[in-house]
Amino acid sequence: MKLLQDKTALITGASRGIGRRHALLFAEEGANIIFTDLKANEQSDSLLEELRAKGVRADFVASNASDFAQAQEVAAWVAEHYGRLDVLVNNAGITRDQLILRMSVEDWNLVLEVNLRSVFNYTKAFAPMMMRQRSGSIVNISSIVGLNGNAGQCNYAASKAGIIGFTRSIAKELGSRGIRCNAVAPGFIETPMTQQLSEEVRKEWMKQIPLHRGGLDTDVAHVSLFLASDLAGYVTGQVISCDGGLAIN
Numbered sequence: 080m081k082l083l084q085d086k087t088a089l090i091t092g093a094s095r096g097i098g099r100r101h102a103l104l105f106a107e108e109g110a111n112i113i114f115t116d117l118k119a120n121e122q123s124d125s126l127l128e129e130l131r132a133k134g135v136r137a138d139f140v141a142s143n144a145s146d147f148a149q150a151q152e153v154a155a156w157v158a159e160h161y162g163r164l165d166v167l168v169n170n171a172g173i174t175r176d177q178l179i180l181r182m183s184v185e186d187w188n189l190v191l192e193v194n195l196r197s198v199f200n201y202t203k204a205f206a207p208m209m210m211r212q213r214s215g216s217i218v219n220i221s222s223i224v225g226l227n228g229n230a231g232q233c234n235y236a237a238s239k240a241g242i243i244g245f246t247r248s249i250a251k252e253l254g255s256r257g258i259r260c261n262a263v264a265p266g267f268i269e270t271p272m273t274q275q276l277s278e279e280v281r282k283e284w285m286k287q288i289p290l291h292r293g294g295l296d297t298d299v300a301h302v303s304l305f306l307a308s309d310l311a312g313y314v315t316g317q318v319i320s321c322d323g324g325l326a327i328n
């Protein structure tokens with residue numbers, strides 16, 4: 080039996096990167112997939128094709144996760160077309176790095192809106208459906224930076240730390256309705272963003288990681304898969320780091 084057989088999962092910001100890997104892995108584990116991103120493009124088209132080729136039901140909805148009304152529309156669409164949601168992965172996220180003295184209020188607001196407000200928007204939009212079902216698993220993608228902070232990323236760190244407080248609160252609030260809410264805190268993950276770093280910077284990072292390698296998008300998706308599945312039926316309000324041990328330094 081596959082871990083998410085016949086469950087329905089929604090992943091925000093999943094056309095590429097870590098979210099895309101979640102969609103593919105969850106589909107391999109039997110889940111029907113709805114994924115969102117800002118707009119349709121080649122990446123969303125190809126993901127849709129790959130998902131359907133795995134034999135599951137899949138749909139893409141273009142939607143800005145930081146927009147409250149659009150999240151409500153997505154929930155209404157899912158209610159009409161799928162009738163339920165078992166797993167919600169709040170993955171959409173951005174960075175606008177800058178030292179505090181140079182950070183603009185626009186970049187502060189944008190990062191908080193996309194990274195944190197989106198988690199509120201989607202949780203609020205889908206909580207009523209999950210409460211009626213008396214089941215559901217919400218997985219929020221935070222970051223090691225939300226636990227430890229990082230110079231030059233105060234907006235991103237605040238948004239990712241906010242996700243952790245939100246996750247623990249929702250776990251307490253909705254646990255009695257059979258809804259679990261957890262967070263994953265990825266560390267240094269090999270993505271186009273981190274591949275742009277100089278060899279010197281990468282070497283410095285590797286030295287600090289006990290497992291001596293960057294993480295893969297699959298490493299993160301595996302942790303989320305566990306949290307999404309019934310294997311984690313007694314796990315809620317937790318933040319699981321997926322960082323090769325970086326945070327224990």
Ligand code: NAD
Pocket residue numbers: 091092093094095096097098115116117142143144145170171172173193220221222223264265266267268269270272273
């Ligand atoms: P990515 O930039 O490759 O992918 C993010 C996706 O989100 C993109 O497809 C983008 O279009 C979409 N998106 C952006 N704003 C959106 C919005 N308002 N509404 C809907 N979709 C939107 O990033 P990634 O590296 O795959 O990161 C995914 C998540 O993992 C983010 O929350 C990020 O903060 C977190 N994370 C990443 C790393 C890392 O090393 N890459 C480490 C820790 C945490």
